[in-house]
Amino acid sequence: MVSKEQEALHLEGVKSLIDIINNELSGELEKTTGELIEERKFALEELGSVITDDAQIEYSQVLPSLKFQEELQVSRQDVKNSLGKMKDRPYFGAVTIKDEDEADSEKLYIGLNSLKDPSTNDLIIYDWRTPIASTYYANHLGRVEYEVPSVGLQSVDVKERIQLVIEKGELLDVFDSELYIGDDALQHLLVDTAKDKMKSIVTTIQEDQNRIIRQNSAQDLLVLGPPGSGKTSVAMQRIAYLLYLHRHKMNADNMLFITPNEMFGDYIAEVLPELGEASINAMTFYRLHDKLSRRYEFETLFQHIERMRRAADTTAYRLKSSHDMLNAINRHVAKLADSGIKFRTIKIKDEPFTTAEELSELFYHKFKDSPIDSRLKKIQVEFWPRYKEVLNKAIKERTKALKRVTNYIGTDAELEKQAEQEKTRQFRVVKNYIKRLEFINIEKIYLDILKQLNPAVRAATLESLRNRQLNYEDIAPLLLLTVKVKGLQREPKIQHLIIDEVQDYSPVQLAAITAVFPNARKTMLGDRNQLVHPVHIDTMETTALELTKSYRSTIEITEFTKSLIGNTSTQSLGVHGDEVKPLSFTHFKEMLSHLDSESVAIIARDADHAQMVAAELPDVTLLTHDQYTFTKGTILMPNYMSKGFEFTYVFILDYDLYDKDKDKFLLYTVASRATRHLYLVETE
Template sequence: MADKVKRDEQNHLDYIENKIKEAAKRAEEEAQNARKNLKIIQKDYYNDVRLRETTYSGLMTTSVEIRQKQQMMQQREQTLFFAKELSRLLKALAKRPYFARVDFKDSDGENHSIYIGLASFTDINDTDHYLIYDWRAPIASIYYANKMGKVSYHAPDGNESVEIVLKRQFYIQNGKIQTVFDTDQVVGDQMLIQNLAAHSTSKMKSIVTTIQNEQNKVIRDVKNDLLFVQGAAGSGKTSAALQRVAYLLYHYRNQINSKQIILFSPNQLFNDYISNVLPELGEHNMVQMTYDQYSNHRVPHLRVNNLSQRFAIDNSDQVHPIVNLKNQLQFFKMVTNYAESLNHHGMAFRNLIFAGKIFISKQKIHDIYYGFNDNYNLENRLAATKQALMKILDQRIKAEMKKEWVQRAINDLSKQQLDMLQATHPSEFANPDHEFKFLAKHIVAGGFRGIKREIEHELFLSINIQYIRMLKAIKQRENLHSFGISDHEWDKNIQKLMDRIQNGQIPMCDVSPYLYLFDKMVGKRGHNDIKYIFIDEVQDYTSFQIAFLKFEFPKAKFTMLGDLNQAIFTHQHSNHLFDDVKTLFDPEKVRMISLNKTYRSTKQISDFSKYLLSKDSKIESFARNGHLPLIQSTNSEHAVGLLKNWLDNDQNDHETTAIIGKDLPTCRKIYHDMKQSKMNVTLIQTENQRLVSGTLIVPAYFAKGLEFDSVIMWDASDKNYHKASDRQLVYTICTRAMHRLRVLSIGKISRLFDGIPKQLYELKR
């Protein structure tokens, strides 16, 4: 029976592949014809312009024909574009046309059989006949239902009920069905184990063939303004998020494009790691950046701590109450209230300087700014002030034009300079006086170009002074003692901040409030064109940062993904993050989904790792067996030799191994020692590097979101890891391992491993 099923399915696959080849041939022919026609039209276009441009009637005829030719060129270019896109799609389908089949009965009792793949494909001779359905199509959602029998799906005309009678899964390679089996689950364990057992690569792969029921809920949610996904390490949060981007681009294909979706990821290394997923699904990548990149771009004249520096600061024994306050939602509200008060008083201005002298004093600007009606908001007030300052500038330019130095400057102009200036005038001058005024204005306005630029770019405002003023005002307006902060500590922190800004630096905890205050000062309303924001590793964001992003992208729906057990930079804050964040959205449009089953690691690694968490864990391990984790203590003399033995074994098994150290200085020391021992390793020390195969040495904060065949946790000694806050870091390191985990301690093993049952690991001393 099984052989007959496989034989019949192979015959169907051969039929589909022939149809794909037929479509690919036609698409290539269309592309070639479009290229050929485009060249002909381009040639005629230039010939026609040259032939008729010498007569008036010829010019008129040519202008009409040019428009016609341009339209024809655009049509051919569009045809060529679609033909190329179709060829690209068919090329992807040819490798693996589909991965599932579903048989069902509709509400009228009629039987149907559909095949599901990366993209829809119709018979070229009958475009209403779907040979393959896109996994994102409404009907395809029944495949991801976690049951057989009666299910419903959202069709364009409303809910449709069907009865599933068969779910069949395929593993296809090079046009041959390698595996075929029927299942009553979303994805059978056999297929999932086969996918999970594969070796890691330097690029994340699509999970479209193995999407689980809970992941499918993440992917297809279109109702909520905030989708918050709390997922265990290795539960497929990021994979589901990327499939979600592909789904949204399909679902809203005539309304949004990939440039209207932004993914904030933990680091550039991670951006590179996930860069192939959407192209693999036939979509263009969304905009990708880190929060640091976004904020640094906004403050180019101030240096912000990088990841390594942040890790050193945030992993100190205690987060200072001032830093804690600046990270909170309460502080966002304090900044908001202060900014709104600037509409009535307190705005800081700078003198506009020209030739070393005050051109417009800050007092004059102050008087203009606050001279408008009380019904002006900050945006209107600033726009009106700029208009008034431009008027003052124009008056000064007119007065300056009458001075003798201007006449001398005009007389000194060379013929070439005169010709260049006169060429910018749209018509001939009415008289010499008109020409003089034109040239004089050019010369004088050029001298005042710097002042004009300062007015246009609001450089008469001083965000540095304003931010310090705000901090001083908060001491008067708020009860800082309720946050455990004394007046003396606050004043001392302000002075320290002033010194740092003077030296071109700003702490990470001040960047977001600084930018938010500036945006409020200038009346910025945010980027309304962005429709979706994704935040990965959200547990390392502060409530202030998220509130700021909500302000920056007011029209966007947010998808936030994280594991509160993996907070590296915000341990004290992460536990109540969701409670804070959901207050920023309509409560009727907030949804939280928990992904508790972990798929990345073997059952042995998952069971071991979850005991590292201090509270009761709901993490479920997927039943994929492997080696027990190994904990081994040694001394510094034998540590590198032990590493070498382990790495030799990993290379024999063709595994990619990551040696994960606590921080960059530690990793540099390991790298130096291993190089001296003639070992071939790669040190990841900046987020702009790319992952490569082989053996990597990675600081813990760069490893977030990544996975490796084998992980060696370097120096898990009690000296290195003993604080409660280290527990989340240790958990993050251990859960990067897919198949093998070794924990190496130089000296006494960290107390954080004491709570793990001894039968869950192998211990060597």
């Protein structure tokens, strides 16, 4: 039987140990800081400020030592900061285990970070990511297996598992539990989480989630689950786990989260720092259009969704997003080594720097025995001397022209510098053409592929290219062709990608992502039923790990969302709450005026509808397409922008205008944003 008094005494002992370590570290930091300052002073005094050849040699010997000591100092400070946070909540659970070979059982305390007793070197607290800590997340007592990387499966007998609720260094409660969501311990923690940005779920990770977090497979991972099953939270914990597991060869800069919208990066920004890890970068797929030519303006995702909702003909979108398009790109690129690459003539002041004919001759004849990427590099090498020669000639001519000016405009040296700056700026376009291989006409190659598939779509795309206004669905094929043909725009340093809402991505988009990040393993998250795009392209052919339990919303809300699509597989493990209620628009406005919550979402049909409603509701924040920051309070947004978020109160406006069959997946997605209260507001 768990004793709260004994656990309170143990906690006090751990806090005392943290104080001792902290005090020792503070003294060491103070001492080493002083020593480091003295060493810097000594180096400056002895070596002087003038860097002679002899001084350079001495500096080269002293600097590595100073650099090492500074890095050590930063590491000590990081540990001190970590200890400060640890004292508030050193651990959140404990598991008592017994090895087959051991006579006695051992109690392991599990926290966000490990802690060693410096006098014995024994672990007092185990980091939740250590292999043995996995036993804590099993949902049963008795024999439990856990995997140790590079060793294999290990087995222990779990005798006891407890959850401890500790806040600000005080033990509030202790639960003896097998840790599934129905237990008192987790019901105690299952408060409404929608009041702020996404938080860590490390204290409530379930067994099925734990298996996903600790997957060490070299293959890409697809995780499917209903709203509230913790897919995104699991992905964040998985990032922290991988950073821990591969800490000597991977850091936060080697990871990237591809988010469903611009706000989502801000929404998840606090999770990893809460776990003691640096935040990783986040971006939308749309942002990859920056890798394409600046000549074109690309439609955003939300503009694209609105257009697709109004479109009478979606042939072009379906084609450009299809497996047929992907296969056609791959076939066409395979043939380009022999023929088919379209080249541009490069001109300087209407004078050709190189012609399409010359480029074709170089590529298909002079360098024909090399692979495509090598041929392009050889063409670059061929052009650089020519570029410098033409540039230098232009600089000399401009210098002469400036010197012929009768008024005094500068010294000869100043005029030469002015001429160099002017001509270098003027020739920058040519330089970029060579550097970025802009002499390859990717757009014409794209049009050739479209001509094979659908001449009418090709004609419409040609018109868009002439107007320099391209659609969202053009980004992926153009990006894929750019990477495959030019070999540019790859980001090899990214080793792991998280792709959220993967059901929204086309085969061409996923192929483009793989091409841009060739060294990255992927963790992909999705739900076949959460669809806000009016035209769905199915992409999920990979074997998936399925989550079936939903923890986010009340049982009443979850049951309502299930009824919208006839879902019988999702198991609701939330708390009971209010029934889902219809509401008139008048009652909605009245209720809103008295509502006291920082987490309220008003869901409009589209951007125009949201603008119209915003004019009637003065105290709401209207979210627009270019919103980058997640906002607390009462927010108003089009339905497709709500995906991925959760709110305490959700009001679905004009609910009676939705087609309950055609729009069932959209309504399912929007309704599942609510954690505690869901209202279906009738048309005004």
